[in-house]
Amino acid sequence: MRRWLAVPLVFAVAALLGFLGRPTPAAAQDPKIDPPVEETFMTADGLQLRGLFHKSVKDPATAPVVILLYAPGKDKDKERDMNTGDWAGLANRLAKEGYHVFRFDWRAHGKKGSDIKDTDRFWGNRYTGAWNARWIVGAGKKALKSDLYLKDIKDPIRYAPTLLLDLAAVRAHLDSKNDSGELNTSSIYLIGAESAATIGIAWMATEWMRPAFAPSPNQLGFAPRYEFVPQAINGGIVTPAGEDLSGAVWLSAARPNNLQESVIKNWISRNIKIRDNTHMMFMYGEKDRKGRNEADFFFNEVLVGKGNSRLGLAPLNEKYLHMVKGADQLTGVGLLGNDKALKTESTIIEFLAAIQKERAKITRKQRNYTAPWYINLPSFGFN
DSSP states (O other): OOOTTSOOHHHHHHHHHTOTTSOOHHHHSOOOOOOOEEEEEEOTTSEEEEEEEEOOSSOTTTOOEEEEEOOOSEETTEEOOTTSSTHHHHHHHHHHTTOEEEEEOOTTOSTTOEEESOHHHHHHOTTTHHHHHHHBTTTTOSSOOOEEOGGGBSOHHHHGGGHHHHHHHHHHHHHHHHHTTSOOTTSEEEEEETTHHHHHHHHHHHHTTSBSSOOOHHHHTTOSSOOEETOOOTTOOSSBGGGGEEEEEEESOOOOTTSOHHHHHHHHHHTTHHHHHSEEEEEEETTOHHHHHHHHIIIIIISOTTOBGGGTBOOOOGGGEEEETTOTTOOGGGGSSOHHHHOHHHHHHHHHHHHHHHHTTOOOOOOOOOSOOEEOGGGGTOO
């Protein structure tokens, strides 16, 4: 088991020497963090989404990337977006530690909503066109809508599976930055809150059924390009894109009531390498009973945390089921922003650092995708 929570010896020595808590000249000078850059990117079904890219202060050309996922939807009457809670504080902390960070607004979220840049593709594609027509207000009007806001979604929970295309678009966007030498998508981390855990794990399952590198025309047969997951590849998938997913942290992981447990479990059982390749930590508040139960479900039932000798599954590190002491009933992004008392950010940094230590030598590779891909939602249990 990793001892990623152990206190490093250097801190003990510093305490004995009386230096702990008194910044040295080097420590007093924090590395300069550039302000995040606003970026737009396209989904396969024709939506333009908005994101913020926080550049690592260390080795930007080879630095790994962290994707931040807030829980879509509302808090009572207030819509959530990428600035709800202290995601910016976490992003800056990660940038100092040597990670690029990308955060974005899900489709229909944010003050500006999402622009439907290709209305024919959005309403008429064979993967999400029916979902868009069924769950978006005004879908049948003669003048096709060219924008999308959360108020336009009839049932955000039932429409949520389409958010997998948003994550696929994020990956395609980051891969394009990888190919231009700006970052390294050979090591990708996810940090998400509440229902974003379910979306994130579902997306991980899709990545294990997609090639990490754009297939050649010969591999695709009659298809002009790689269009959807899971698309058949001549010779099969040699290197799954899922191998690039290094780790994930879920804050108060939650699952929607309309999604059967068996569907979620099936994502892992079909792609069992997920549990061993992508280390996942589930964090929950000390008095958050629901959060504890949900974390236990994902860790022990979905990921088979205690192992299964018959299936050849070794037990997972029990420290990855982590109670945040002092957090009481705080949930999700509420666990961020008070590191002095809760140590949430510090725990996350230590967790990622332990994983990245083993992946630091993985080199950047050209991905060569020219467009984002669709996800065939029924293939992953969504109907």
